[in-house]
Amino acid sequence: MPDSPSDEVTDDAYEAPYDLAVIGAGCAGLAGAVTASELGLSVALLDASGQIGGQFYRRPAPALGAKRPEALHHDWSAFADLRGRLEASEVVHLAGHHVWAVTRGSEGGAGWAVHAVTGPDGGGDRPVRVRARTVLLATGAYERHLPFPGWTLPGVVGAGGAQAMMKSGLVLPGSRVVVAGSGPLLLAVASSLATAGAHVPAVVEASGYLGYARRPGVLAANPQKLVEALVHGAALLRYGVRLRTRSAVTEVHGSDRVEAVTVSRVDRDWRPVRGAGRRIACDALAVGHGLVPQTELATGLGCATRRTPDGAYALVLDGLQETSVPGLWAAGETGGIGGAQLARAEGDIAGIAVAARVYGQPALTRDGRVRKLQRRRDRMRAFADVMAAAHAPGPGWVRWPDDTTEVCRCEEVTAGAIREAVTDYGAHDARTVKLLTRAGMGWCQGRVCGAAVACLAAGPGDGSVPPSAERRPLAVPVPLGVLGALEPDDAGADSTGRPDATGPDPGAEQTS
């Protein structure tokens, strides 16, 4: 594998288009890249990180000298397999490449241009443009956060963030850590924390687990998921971790950092049941309410989305992982949260499907291997849907934040300011709230607060209204000097140049 972000490789990329550009080197992207490469395609694999593996196989930087990075990981052998195949392949790995947009290529809409900035934080001073006949989007997901009083205190970390701290920095967020929120990640995080030596006084899950029992057939078809749960459950039992379902952390206490949390019983809609708070002392809180597909590169190109059972938006994909825009494929969490095994299966399917398209040999997708992968995928997708429904945020959570609770941390917008925009100034959706309060206009571009703002914008009593599909025409910040130094030969090629007859679109974007 020519593993190098060197000038030589990227300048070369300006000339000959790759058969496939894969964006994201997590489970889905790795599987797609090596599968396509093994079928003879020329493949560029772009990823913002310096290392492959994405979020799931995040691990310590080599400088930390970790002896057993696999200790905190499940399914390490699958990753070792992908890594070995990547090293043996001709895939060009472009590490440290932050993709900010994908646009149509210049030859009459055929092919794609992938625009990236380089460097550890995207501050590199040179634009990179990778041309490719096809693109596989494997950009993963980010954590959904729901605000409540005290959630901005130091010592409160995302559940996924806590996992990442342990996997990449071998660091614990605290010595006595409450784990709260909803979703299967909580059990995994609690079990990692306990194994790594932290005391976990409680795992607080807002939903019940009865949601799974409503679809026994799907459970029976996914025995490995039960095994995972049992593994985590056994670890929690071993360390004496108490699991509290239908409960939520509704307040964090402390002056400079976390000192304790209040755990309240909640009803089916996640509305706190009065007078039932219990205070638990701790020095950290790991809180997560599931994951949200990262789809902005795709929605910027007009890819269709679907609403998932937990109220997020995922890409609509066909049986071979292609989006609604021909030539653009997606795999893994971008098509709905489903985990690492599902991501690998989808990456494999996409890699084969892309090869079939590039070679003009649809028969490649009709053999037994693809059918088997599709069956596995469908089975795991069905489980993912059950999981999403079981842990969907209940509308009652909008009662957790009081008027002084910050919702948008970047722009310091409180729940009270959002409620005022709704009741007094006619905002009924996240975009108008953003225009009137600046919620979601800061550094994270609404990735942290978007779901919460959308629910609060829907007004009292209806926290279930979903955010609209993400639109972030710049997926990452780009220095103006880099933008201005792009080659002018892109002229006009990016605009689809549709005539004036195209229908009206009432949904404009945001202002300053």
Next chain:
Amino acid sequence: MVGAACAYYAARSGLSVTVLDRGPVAGGTTGAGEGNLLVSDKEPGPELDLALLSTRLWQALSGALSPRIEYETKGGLVVASDETGMAALRDFADRQERAGVTTEEVTGDRLRDLEPHLAPDLAGGFHYPQDAQVQPALAAAHLLRAADEQGSGRVRLRLGEEVTGVLTGAHGEVRGVRTVGGELHAPYVVNAAGVWGGEVARLAGVDLPVLPRRGFVLVTEPLPRVVRRKVYAADYVADVASGSAALQTSAVVEGTPAGPVLIGASRERVGFDRTLSVEVLRRLAAQATRLFPVLARIRAMRTYAGFRPYLPDHLPAIGLDPRVPGLLHACGHEGAGIGLAPGTGLIVARILSGEELPLDIEPFRPERFDGV
């Protein structure tokens, strides 16, 4: 914004008003604009007269409305890179002076007194102290709320309710509108549908050729005040006045109270297509960093597209439509709708209440494109 201004001034005249929008407050072009209140870019003529009227009205509104609308009399600075450009600017400013605009020539060596971060090699420029800015979505929301308070229930706001038809009587006169929620009766209907104003006109059976003219804005990370005024290059004026469908860009750079620097302005007629154009962003970034080299290190956080309601002669349609009695238009302000909104609203209110008009509205006749 224009609809909010019409409601505000109509309510002040004692009329009862219902504001209908198929989307939320500021959901169209208002929410996608920079909030320019400019006289500097306008040729002497009817649009400049309307802009000067509106400038005075905005000043009064800024006292009446909450400071949260971010009204700032920041002033505009138009710069030229060479002596030829400077001569053209001088001529333009001279004619504007005679029409009532305040202009101040700034020599090349003095430019950086006004804008310390400007490129050192510019030939000079003109300062326009009357140019101002608001945050347009907040301004529209606050104006609607203020209209309601003044009229004590005279203004009703019905959002998310699309108008699907215009009701007419036996003699073709307007009787109200039909919406997805039912019929609404009124002797006057004001079409303030902005870039969709042509569609509403069509519902009333008349033609108004409003077309979308797309613009992108680049928004940077928050900064301390690096750019104090609204700064743009002299070729912006020519781009605004052009009728071409092809892409034109000329950087308009300005800071905001919230911190980010906004960079416009591109113009192209490509229908309602929001697809990101890397070429537009490249040009805007190159032109902005040419004016302010310090911005090269600064990151663009996001970008968005908006659609200016464009009429072929670059003038809005304001006033009664003689083809349908009772129908008024207040749309087609292209990129100047925020700035021209109060003047437009005042004119509409004066027509409705039969009072004297603040200026001659003959050039804004809505039926002027018939038979063209």
